[in-house]
Amino acid sequence: MKVLGMISGTSHDGIDVAVVDFELVGSVLEGRVGHTASTPYPDELRARLIAALPPAPATLAEVCELDTLIGQSFAGAAAAAIAAGGPVDLIVSHGQTVYHWVEGAHALGTLQIGQPAWIAERTGAPVLSDVRIRDITAGGHGAPLVSVLDGLLLGGRAGGAAALNLGGIANMTVVRGDELYAYDIGPANALIDAVVTSRALDPRGFDGGGRIAAAGRVHERLLEVLLDEPYYGLPAPKSTGKELFHLGYVEAAQAKVGTPVGDADLVATLTELTVRTVARDVRAAGTGALVVSGGGCRNPVIMDGLRAALPEVEVAPSDELGAPADDKEAIAFALIGWLTAHGLPGTVPGGTGAAGSRILGTLTPGAGPLVLPSPVAERPRSLVLGR
Known part of the structure; x- marks a missing residue:
């Protein structure tokens, strides 16, 4: 068919x-x-x-x-x-x-x-x-409905594996034999794209190749405010979207910091937010392999950040399983x-x-x-x- x-x-x-x-x-x-x-x-x-x-x-x-x-x-x-x-x-x-x-x-x-x-x-x-x-x-x-695909693709991997999709929202499926659970972690590209679009930092509306993030430095105080989001502490299963993670959300977080954050530093901080929240949940899942798809896997700042934060985890694009990461x-x-x-x-x-x-x-x-x-x-x- x-x-x-x-x-x-x-x-x-x-x-x-x-x-x-x-x-x-x-x-x-x-x-x-x-x-x-x-x-x-x-x-x-x-x-x-x-x-x-x-x-x-x-x-x-x-x-x-x-x-x-x-x-x-x-x-x-x-x-x-x-x-x-x-x-x-x-x-x-x-x-x-x-x-x-x-x-x-x-x-x-x-x-x-x-x-x-x-x-x-x-x-x-x-x-x-x-x-x-x-x-x-x-x-x-x-x-995340993609979990039905993840279960069929990853179910046979010894020790289990996690499948991560980095679209606007980051979602993860964890598979160990017949056991499967999945949920939305938080923003992957949603906040980055909102800032890039609103400030006209790239005509495509996203940080292509992580160029903007690579040129900036993480603003630790702003990152601390962003990581204080209650959603991250909710148990799975859970789901979210741009109803929560939108441009106004970023602006409210900046207001709490009280000092202006430059464009590149802001994008770098939002990119690090994705890395930190994803890496924390992958560590908690305890799997030895992470299969990544979605537009975010083409961002080297995100992927390098995940590999650095997860040295014991094999991080690879889903292309290796016959599912092109973009598709x-x-x-x-x-x-x-x-x-x-x-x-x-x-x-x-x-x-x-x-x-x-x-x-x-x-x-x-x-x-x-x-x-x-x-x-x-x-x-x-x-x-x-x-x-």
Whole structure:
């Protein structure tokens, strides 16, 4: 079954796509990763999206328009992927998260926009969307959903391993045999990107290659204030997003310090915040291997910082497991699509904190009748990815 996975993450910079051709061989699911790509949002659309995100107020009219415009952008990215890699049986669109409602350490709701009907209309393929909410209705956090992929990829590693995704938010899955737990650690690139964008430090809206952080020095007092965030002390499972970690959060922390912090020093301090919070949790997990994906793994300041802070841990990109670091989340949503299509749950309770596993998503039919493959009785025990 050929599935196209699509996602725009908490960095809000564009749409990642991955086409994966799955075949179940015994208890092993084999996935051949085909076309992958990243399509940036048009500058005007990204600016409107960022302006509408919490804590800024947004009208329902703006949400409606963004839902359409982002849906059309996803439709264009899907059509381009199909033109490059051939027809697909199913498209999975995560859409764009605009709000993740958490109170008292419990997720109560989540909102992803990017109307899937635009994708179905443009491509003629059925579309699975709204994949997080079913887990939340079962008491979970709806995140990190990539943990289902991590469990299948890492379950056989002796001594266990941790999978770290460094997107806007850093999330980690810890796997030891049949044991799995996962949660959001805190900001990875969210705060860095917010500062880089607001101060126009890089036209791309992120610290490419860690250039800005490398030119600055960590402001220890500001770092101390940032590390005092109560979220870090909450037990797993837990989830967070830009509802907490946004530009105003950085400005409030700077106000507590009372003295101005220069641009490069500020980015260096926020980068060190990511390193410190991640390294602390990896040490607590006690695994000997850390497999890293997401845009943050292309930042040498973050990666060098993690290796220095974790000398006993093997730190490597997820590419070595057949999941290209920049495409892993899109591959994960393709996997969720395969699981849903075969009547299998796309969550692991330890990964999200839900009462039980759930089949995920809402289906929008394509141009013809909706035809699903025959159900599979048990979820595969492992996943092998290749090209």
